Amino acid sequence: MAKLYFNYSTMNAGKSTVLLQASHNYRERGMDTYLMTAALDGRAGVGKIASRIGISADADTFVAGDNVFVMIEARLSQGKVACVFVDEAQFLTEEQVWQLARAVDDLKVPVLAYGLRVDFQGRLFPGSAALLALADEMREVRTICKCGRKATMVIRQDENGNTITEGAQVQIGGNETYVSLCRKHWREAVGP
Amino acid sequence: MAKLYFNYSTMNAGKSTVLLQASHNYRERGMDTYLMTAALDGRAGVGKIASRIGISADADTFVAGDNVFVMIEARLSQGKVACVFVDEAQFLTEEQVWQLARAVDDLKVPVLAYGLRVDFQGRLFPGSAALLALADEMREVRTICKCGRKATMVIRQDENGNTITEGAQVQIGGNETYVSLCRKHWREAVGP
Amino acid sequence: MAKLYFNYSTMNAGKSTVLLQASHNYRERGMDTYLMTAALDGRAGVGKIASRIGISADADTFVAGDNVFVMIEARLSQGKVACVFVDEAQFLTEEQVWQLARAVDDLKVPVLAYGLRVDFQGRLFPGSAALLALADEMREVRTICKCGRKATMVIRQDENGNTITEGAQVQIGGNETYVSLCRKHWREAVGP
Amino acid sequence: MAKLYFNYSTMNAGKSTVLLQASHNYRERGMDTYLMTAALDGRAGVGKIASRIGISADADTFVAGDNVFVMIEARLSQGKVACVFVDEAQFLTEEQVWQLARAVDDLKVPVLAYGLRVDFQGRLFPGSAALLALADEMREVRTICKCGRKATMVIRQDENGNTITEGAQVQIGGNETYVSLCRKHWREAVGP
Numbered sequence: 001m002a003k004l005y006f007n008y009s010t011m012n013a014g015k016s017t018v019l020l021q022a023s024h025n026y027r028e029r030g031m032d033t034y035l036m037t038a039a040l041d042g043r044a045g046v047g048k049i050a051s052r053i054g055i056s057a058d059a060d061t062f063v064a065g066d067n068v069f070v071m072i073e074a075r076l077s078q079g080k081v082a083c084v085f086v087d088e089a090q091f092l093t094e095e096q097v098w099q100l101a102r103a104v105d106d107l108k109v110p111v112l113a114y115g116l117r118v119d120f121q122g123r124l125f126p127g128s129a130a131l132l133a134l135a136d137e138m139r140e141v142r143t144i145c146k147c148g149r150k151a152t153m154v155i156r157q158d159e160n161g162n163t164i165t166e167g168a169q170v171q172i173g174g175n176e177t178y179v180s181l182c183r184k185h186w187r188e189a190v191g192p
Numbered sequence: 193m194a195k196l197y198f199n200y201s202t203m204n205a206g207k208s209t210v211l212l213q214a215s216h217n218y219r220e221r222g223m224d225t226y227l228m229t230a231a232l233d234g235r236a237g238v239g240k241i242a243s244r245i246g247i248s249a250d251a252d253t254f255v256a257g258d259n260v261f262v263m264i265e266a267r268l269s270q271g272k273v274a275c276v277f278v279d280e281a282q283f284l285t286e287e288q289v290w291q292l293a294r295a296v297d298d299l300k301v302p303v304l305a306y307g308l309r310v311d312f313q314g315r316l317f318p319g320s321a322a323l324l325a326l327a328d329e330m331r332e333v334r335t336i337c338k339c340g341r342k343a344t345m346v347i348r349q350d351e352n353g354n355t356i357t358e359g360a361q362v363q364i365g366g367n368e369t370y371v372s373l374c375r376k377h378w379r380e381a382v383g384p
Numbered sequence: 385m386a387k388l389y390f391n392y393s394t395m396n397a398g399k400s401t402v403l404l405q406a407s408h409n410y411r412e413r414g415m416d417t418y419l420m421t422a423a424l425d426g427r428a429g430v431g432k433i434a435s436r437i438g439i440s441a442d443a444d445t446f447v448a449g450d451n452v453f454v455m456i457e458a459r460l461s462q463g464k465v466a467c468v469f470v471d472e473a474q475f476l477t478e479e480q481v482w483q484l485a486r487a488v489d490d491l492k493v494p495v496l497a498y499g500l501r502v503d504f505q506g507r508l509f510p511g512s513a514a515l516l517a518l519a520d521e522m523r524e525v526r527t528i529c530k531c532g533r534k535a536t537m538v539i540r541q542d543e544n545g546n547t548i549t550e551g552a553q554v555q556i557g558g559n560e561t562y563v564s565l566c567r568k569h570w571r572e573a574v575g576p
Numbered sequence: 577m578a579k580l581y582f583n584y585s586t587m588n589a590g591k592s593t594v595l596l597q598a599s600h601n602y603r604e605r606g607m608d609t610y611l612m613t614a615a616l617d618g619r620a621g622v623g624k625i626a627s628r629i630g631i632s633a634d635a636d637t638f639v640a641g642d643n644v645f646v647m648i649e650a651r652l653s654q655g656k657v658a659c660v661f662v663d664e665a666q667f668l669t670e671e672q673v674w675q676l677a678r679a680v681d682d683l684k685v686p687v688l689a690y691g692l693r694v695d696f697q698g699r700l701f702p703g704s705a706a707l708l709a710l711a712d713e714m715r716e717v718r719t720i721c722k723c724g725r726k727a728t729m730v731i732r733q734d735e736n737g738n739t740i741t742e743g744a745q746v747q748i749g750g751n752e753t754y755v756s757l758c759r760k761h762w763r764e765a766v767g768p
Contacts, residue, residue: 534712
């Protein structure tokens with residue numbers, strides 16, 4: 001039986017590497033995979049899933065209005081797909097996560113979604129909230145805080161390294177950087 | 193280092209049994225535990241955590257306004273506690289989950305929270321959303337659908353066995369029953 | 385697809401409670417389960433799976449020479465079984481674990497085996513070695529050391545509380561007791 | 577507290593990729609890591625951990641007689657190490673796995689070991705048996721069978737694609753290839 005998987009983590013844990021390796025495992029066996037990722041600039045089309053350690057692959061992109069069930073169904077009509085991979089899954093809407101669940105149940109194709117759990121304010125992204133509610137299996141992609149403990153939170157910093165505690169959940173085209181921390185160090189950085 | 197754990201599941205999976213067994217393991221070793229559960233009738237005080245297979249234990253109860261950090265701190269001031277257990281954790285507020293996180297980080301006591309992931313409409317409970325965002329470790333307490341697959345969803349039925357698809361997230365004092373199902377059978381029961 | 389699960393732990397973690405709760409979940413849904421456990425006195429027949437927190441259920445017992453595939457097949461011929469549970473699985477032989485794997489693959493019934501990982505000398509039990517090699521899914525039933533860390537090892541003590549470091553892997557009818565510890569405290573107890 | 581982790585899988589699942597990504601996560605944060613791998617040609621020295629998707633890193637190599645505790649201690653004396661990574665951990669001896677456990681407990685450095693669970697005959701490798709006995713945490717690096725199910729077994733094939741069912745556990749310098757399969761397809765390939 002196909003399942004909906006959610007592989008969650010904080011920033012810079014290597015989610016895309018894990019995704020690309022898993023897709024590679026299928027393709028090496030002669031099985032096709034379908035890769036999807038969020039179009040951050042608001043325009044769907046062909047995008048790229050890239051990993052910080054230097055590997056990448058092409059992917060279809062989705063925006064908020066897209067019906068990802070229809071995208072998957074269309075792709076399956078062109079040829080057998082063994083697995084669907086979705087990167088940047090935190091940017092899915094709740095409706096799109098239900099569409100992924102329907103793809104799993106009705107089209108009988110496994111879907112592996114990879115995404116951030118919480119934003120820089122410690123709040124769930126919409127796609128992550130829906131995946132944490134509906135995923136059949138959840139797995140953590142781990143990374144470490146500066147202290148060596150597991151990092152589960154992330155701070156946003158401006159160009160001078162100051163922690164930013166307010167603003168939109170997604171910032172596009174700015175000079176912000178993100179640093180993953182354990183909750184204790186996140187609380188120290190963000191303040192009381 | 194102490195951690196915040198979230199043991200999630202659907203209805204009737206045996207969460208309370210797992211909680212009571214884990215607390216028993218501590219007590220058998222001469223270590224004390226502190227048990228908390230939601231006061232469903234709106235009155236805090238002494239409650240009970242009971243399992244369908246016939247075991248139970250007393251627990252302090254919390255209501256929405258309570259500061260659970262203060263409750264834990266007060267309990268710790270009376271004597272060493274090796275672990276805090278929270279049942280019905282889906283009924284915590286987001287603020288209370290942050291209080292549990294602070295208890296873990298600042299009072300250095302592990303907190304094991306047990307709760308339902310989603311309600312009968314497939315939506316996260318407030319406490320579960322916050323715990324899925326903030327827990328250091330998440331583990332599933334599994335149970336099965338009538339078809340033998342893992343159940344992850346739950347339906348609410350009236351006294352005649354009809355599926356109810358609308359209403360308040362928590363229903364107190366009614367004749368409703370709950371049945372745990374896999375997503376496929378949940379979708380069939382709930383309708384399109 | 386049916387799977388072979390190995391739920392491993394050290395002594396007194398509550399394995400039997402978890403087994404009995406899981407079996408209860410099936411039976412509550414009107415699905416039958418088949419319970420097996422090791423006959424420690426060398427005589428197969430009807431035995432009992434009992435938990436330290438006061439619950440129990442009848443079980444068929446197996447000894448080293450039994451073909452557990454044939455036992456399961458015979459039970460299935462008497463009526464549908466949704467799941468097979470095996471307690472004290474550390475006492476299975478390697479051949480019996482292969483028989484369980486065949487039951488999963490050929491009879492298409494899920495098998496959940498529960499057992500100890502290592503003996504008091506830190507060595508795998510034969511059944512555990514085979515299950516750790518062949519299980520489709522492995523899950524840990526956790527308990528704690530006297531220090532609060534997770535216990536993964538166990539010591540054998542004589543009636544005066546002295547640690548015993550030599551002897552047979554299984555001791556029947558003696559006055560020994562077992563204490564679960566983390567590896568650090570186990571090494572301190574067992575000596576260099 | 578430092579822990580001993582065992583990340584197990586079958587062939588070609590991408591273990592080395594996961595290892596290299598995890599090491600990268602540390603180094604990106606300015607923390608040093610120590611990489612070790614088995615010297616398959618029997619000569620210790622400088623080796624390489626390489627992934628099929630095109631990334632690699634230098635590593636110290638160990639042979640059967642080496643004291644890996646002493647190797648780690650020597651490396652730590654040259655500068656702080658946040659984490660030790662061991663690839664091809666199935667080739668460790670039982671004694672070397674105890675040395676890793678001592679490094680974790682006494683030198684307080686986390687050790688992440690990556691290795692194969694079973695050989696082409698379905699038997700545990702010595703290093704894997706010891707790690708499955710002693711690891712504090714075990715995680716599976718998953719890959720898939722030709723049928724899409726999870727692969728947990730591996731067959732050895734000669735240059736003509738015929739399944740080899742006998743021979744040494746490790747074959748060096750031959751023309752054999754390895755194919756990962758689920759247990760059902762492994763049993764079909766290997767025969768009754």
